[in-house]
Amino acid sequence: MFQKVQNSLKKIRARVGLGKPNFDYLDDQDLSRFSEQDIILESENQIQQYLPEVLGQALARTWIDKRFLDAFYKYPVEILERGGVYLPDRVSVEFQKEDNQRPKVIVYETDKNKKRKLLELKLVMVAEQ
Numbered sequence: 001m002f003q004k005v006q007n008s009l010k011k012i013r014a015r016v017g018l019g020k021p022n023f024d025y026l027d028d029q030d031l032s033r034f035s036e037q038d039i040i041l042e043s044e045n046q047i048q049q050y051l052p053e054v055l056g057q058a059l060a061r062t063w064i065d066k067r068f069l070d071a072f073y074k075y076p077v078e079i080l081e082r083g084g085v086y087l088p089d090r091v092s093v094e095f096q097k098e099d100n101q102r103p104k105v106i107v108y109e110t111d112k113n114k115k116r117k118l119l120e121l122k123l124v125m126v127a128e129q
Contacts, residue, residue, distance in 0.1 A: 034058075034083040041087055044118060047107065052121055054085050055093075055105045059123045062095075062103055073097060076105065091118070 034054045041047045058079070062069040072079045076093040080086075087093070090110050097103040104122035108115050 034080070034085050038084045038086065041085070041091075044109065047087070047091065047118055051085075051087075051107060051119060054080065054083075055107075055119070055121045056123060058083075059103060059105060059121065062097075063123070069097075069103075 034057055039050060039054065041050060058068075058072055058076075062072055068079075073095045076095045077087060080093065092108045092110060092115075094106045094108070095103065096106065102122050102124065104120060106117060106121075107119040109118050110116075
């Protein structure tokens, strides 16, 4: 049922002109891909194996690039797709940035109205001597 509602909303947005957001302004800067080839993740195992590295790159970039931070905060899945990383429709990505806490990314899988956490990633800087 949740999937039907999502599909209906997508159709309504497409008709009204509220489809995917326009990220053309990101073309003005160096928005490199996450990999030389597209990364198409279809299974939970693939997501667990490959997505942490990609999300680590995205999180690192949010620290130094305000425009990327704004775009990734609002549209993480679309930014991943723009960088060549494709996730199944049942997988969602949330970027969270609390006031005094480090940003983090949480990946969920939605199945029959149940939302299950697959990954949670937070970057921590460590200084070594």
